[in-house]
Amino acid sequence: MPTTQFDKESIKQSIIGKLQRYNGRTLEDATDQQIYNAVASTVRDQIMQKWVKYRETDKDYTGKRLYYLSVEFLTGRSLHCNILNLCSTQEYLEALNELGLDWHRIFREEPEPGLGNGGLGRLAACFLDSLSSLSMPAMGCTIRYEYGLFRQRILGGQQVEVPDSWLDNGNVWEVSAMEDVCVVHFGGHVEMVNEDDRIKFVLKGYHSIEAVPYDMPVAGYGCDTVNTLRTWRARAPKNVDETNYMGGSYSRALQEQELASMISKVLYPEDNNYEGKQLRLKQHYFFTSATLQYALKDFKRRFGTNFMLIPEKMTIHINDTHPGLAIPEFMRLLMDEEGLGWDEASWIVQHTIAYTNHTVMSEALEKWPEQMMAELLPRIYMILQEINRRVCLRLADHYQNGEDPRIAKMAITAYGMVHMANLCVAMSYSVNGVSQLHGEILKNDTFKDYYEFMPAKFTAITNGITHRRWLMACNTGLRNLICDTIGDQWIREPERLQDLLPYRDDAAFRAEFAKIKRHNKELFSDMLMQRQKMSVDPDFMFDVQAKRLHEYKRQLLNALHIMVLYNRIMDDPNFTMVPRVFIFGAKASPAYYLAKQIIRLIIAISKLIDRTPRAKKFLRVVFMENYDVSGAESLIPAADLSEQLSTAGKEASGTGNMKFMMNGAVTMGTMDGANVEIYEQVGQDNIYIFGMRADTVSDLYREGGYAPMHIYENNAELRHALTQIIDGTLFPDNPATLQDIYHYLLFSDPYFVLKDFGSYSMAQRRVDQDYRLQDKWLRMAITNTACSGVFSSDRTIKEYNDRIWHLK
Ligand code: 26V
Secondary structure (H helix, E strand, C coil), X not given: CXXXXXXXXHHHHHHHHHHHHHHCCCCCXXXXXXXXXXXXXXXXXXXXXXXXXXHHHHHCCXXXXXXXXXXXXXXXXXXXXXXXXXXXXXXXXXXXXXCCXXXXXXXXXXXXXXXXXXXXXXXXXXXXXXXXXXCCCEEEEEECCCECCCEEXXXXXXXXXXXXXXXXXXXXXXXXXXXXXXXXXXXCEEEEEEECCEEEEEEECCEEEEEEEEEEEEECCCCCCEEEEEEEEEECCCCCCHXXXXXXXXXXXXXXXXXXXXXXXXXXXXXXXXXXXXXXXXXXXXXXXXXXXXXXXXXXXXXXXXXXXXXXXXXXXXXXXXXXXXHHXXXXXXXXXXXXXXXXXXXXXXXXXXXXXXXXCHHHCCEEEHHHHHHHCHHHHHHHHHHHHHHHHHHHHHHCCCCCHHHHHHCCEECCXXXXXXXXXXXXXXXXXXXXXXXXXXXXXXXXXXHHHCHHHEEECCCCECHHHHHHHCCHHHHHHHHHHHCCHHHHCHHHHHHHHHHHHCHHHHHHHHHHHHHHHXXXXXXXHHHHCCCCCCCCEEEEEECCCCHXXXXXXXXXXXXXXXXXXXXXXXXXXXCEEEEEECCCCCCCHHHHHHHHHHHHHHHHHHCCHHHHCCEEEEEECCCCHHHHHHHHHHCCEEEECCCCCCCCCCCHHHHHHHCCCEXXXXXXXXXXXXXXXXXXXXXXXXXXXXXXXXXXXXXXXXXXXXXXXHCHHHHHHHHHHHCCCCCCCXXXXXXXXXXXXXXXXXXXXXXXXXXXXXXXXXXXXHHHCHHHHHHHHHHHHHCCHHHEHHHHHHHHHHHHHCCC
């Protein structure tokens, strides 16, 4: 292993030494947090050694580099995964043991950087881990939000948001890179000046913000590569406003500082929803501009001013449209700063930028008012208009008709708005979807006209998850069992998990597998006790739906089904079922009223069951507070059933589905996103598929929806459950509390909850029957783990590289 090994003794010395030097404490009287810091900075020392070496070799590197731009990187905690990737688990485990320290307790001290909302941000983090582990040179670039995603509390049965100031105790993993501080301009106006017989555009009267980079090392597993996650922080430039101090406006100078730092203050808590907030536009331009300035500076250091070489030497990958201003910003830098002409600049950009789409939800597609863009970024707006003019000319030519209605749909600026997705599709060399089904929907629907116009750039690459965090680190029991059974080759080649398949028939293996699952349930129950003073019975089946709360993800389907089960228990004295605990984890965007009502509903159902002794024997509902990466790492290994209920065609891929599968949960899902591919991997006997297919759903939308009342009238069980939402069963004191949900389902139901209910309920009956046959169930669970190798993000990254990036 080419890693720098820190042996057990030097680890122990380092921890004790650090406590002494930095805290003036001995091990005995140090706090858990101080101990965490000492352990983490020991690991950091080890990574730094590698980082220095890697950077040294990287200086002479003349190949291609990837910049992965994402407004979110949901990394989760670093300590455990860093130790794992350094291949030093054994050494640290022994060292901590000998010092009498509890390893899990120390890990828990690390604040979790919540720099993301959900799937898109977590994917970016998995990608970085795989890029490093596959030794591909890459830099992740994002914003250093002072406040990550809000922390969720449940008070009075409702979600309450609390700020997440994750940096309060410092961040062991980051170092500032002052040599790369740069300036980003906002506002002002553009003047044309004539210089050397050329027209130049110069921005005047602008407002400057400084971008300060903080770098976090991303060490690959068992290799020398240490890539960088660069996070940009905003601050007011020191020198520019000295005039303020001289004029005695000290407080104004402080105000400027305050205003500037707003840009990197807080992560917007919106997921699959878009609001045209000016501050968000500032955030996007801020980190995109800073990143491109740095990328260009690095290019010039390596290759001078031979700019036509750029597409050969770097790829700028934009994770959804949020960093899409990279397109006009790159053009601006090449034209205004480096003196290139439009055609050259545009050629370079169109061969350097690659774009991934992550959602087909129309409310999530980014559009900015032209007015806002023109005021905030006047030069960028000019360039956007010119891009638009040229694209529309090409389209008019292509359609042989300047009035063709498709042109307005494909335009970059139209009806007073800038359409970011159109910009990204028109100007990047690659456009990809995140699952096979999603890729098809992009081609046939979302970007249909563009696909017909420029088909070659469209592709689909199915998402993945890093099996290092999502199996090796979070489920050590299962990792050890797998290694003991099939060796450790699967760690480098996760597809080899397939070698587990024959062990489905081995009773001893099944028993071990079951033992681990049960142990994980106990661990989860302990964690829940610690986090929210609740416990769950590990003898119950764990049925889990954990993801952001959204109508299209249909937590309502699950909630209604629980009510139906409750009624069966209460109405029939002879009814029995496998005891099940339904566990939900979900944050709702603070302004998303219906989503918050759904949380209320789930908690109300949970309370109803808890006060009904007969129901409690078979049913429990647990709402896990503040579901985050660490919560997921504890919950997923404990799950038996994974609920993936999105309306077919709406979930671009899903990645939680892959994490559950890898940890031996069986999926209950629609034929949506990557569920389709999970189905193809495990076969129909090892998954529960229900509901309408994507084509049926889109036919229904075309027909203008359906009449949910019809289903209400024909399904007595469902009718009963729906009525209970408003008849005082849940809220005796105020039966109307959730009437909006009731009306929504009965008179609108845009995501077909009632329509798919019957099919869902039938599939759930089969789950109950199958779970009683423990051997059958275990075979299914093992099959899921064994077939999960293709969902490693290592496979995903290799595909991106083969088809899009072409790094070495
Ligand atoms: C939209 C916006 C709009 C304005 C700027 C901030 C912001 C942040 C997030 C979003 C929605 C992001 C879309 C998203 O997270 N999509 C998810 O991406 C996953 C990774 O590809 C995929 O597995 C999920 O199916 C998809 O919902």
